Amino acid sequence: MGGTRWIFAAIIAGLVSGVSVSALAATVQITMDKLEIAPGEVSAKVGDTIEWVNKDPFAHTATAKDGDFDVMLPPNKSGSLVLKKAGTFEYYCRFHPNMKATLTVTP
Template identity: 30%
Template sequence: MPRGNLILSSSLAGGLLLVGIGASAAAPTQVYTFKHTAERTDPKASGRVVVRAAGTDTLETTLTLSGLTPNKAYAAHYHALGPQASADPCMTNGPVTLGFPPFKASATGRATVKVTAEASKVAGNAGAYINVHAASDLKVVPLCAALRRTSPASGSSVVTPAPTAPKAAITVSIGDHVFQPKMVTVKAGTTVTWKHQGAAVHNVVSLATPSLRSEDLEKGESYSYTFSKAGTYDYYCSYHEGMTGTIIVTD
């Protein structure tokens, strides 16, 4: 099993399905969301994949996971598209092309694991999807993230077009029991990033906009959301009463 320079991190970082991985290190940062497999093991598990350029023709892939079985050992691998025809890469039973370092969930069921490798090792068909396995039985796969799509007609790999870059970006600081600034006015297309600078665990949740919802954030972690439509978006921290904020989006 080919492997790159492996890096394991115990820290956490705060999905949108964007584009398939390209071979160029100049590719933009890409974010993918894990989904449950049909096995429904670890039913509370969730997470995301972040792929970014780490140097010339080198990519760093970071898996941020939560809701795992506390203190349980896991493994994760890149897989290529397999021989089984399916519109879902996770269902094609593809071979392993790159491995992540083995890791264990924390006492709260969270983990972050990284692998740095040549872009060519995950380009083309090599990085079609990522599976998270139970280390004790690699046939147990609680989570999968699709990085490439297959064509239902031909079964060949196709790449989703790259999205248009956001028009602007702004940062909201998360302190203990306060969002600062509490109210922000932005134009449609702006990406807002919440940066945790406090001590307690916080999150960003909107009842009216279900897609506006972060995982639990600890100090140093962040969460970003792009507001594509005009409107008023109220949000709050589900852990602390009265900790609220508002994003006003104009055309």
């Protein structure tokens, strides 16, 4: 019986050891380069992280039209956002309004 208790304890320890929904989350990378956002349409899930990589020598933002997020992206740097809610979000760069993209977030 001692072996059975050890196996049971190991299973419980594994379940409690920090396995969480965030362990299943993904990081989705979007690039801003030469005044373009690529890809222009991205799908992700609640809990995922969006990482915008600014490859330009000047600042950009990833600003949701509805005001849900506004991520500052210094020149040649990146910025990120953990997705908190589902929906379709149109966003743009405040400094370069012709840079536009769409982010679709599912539950």
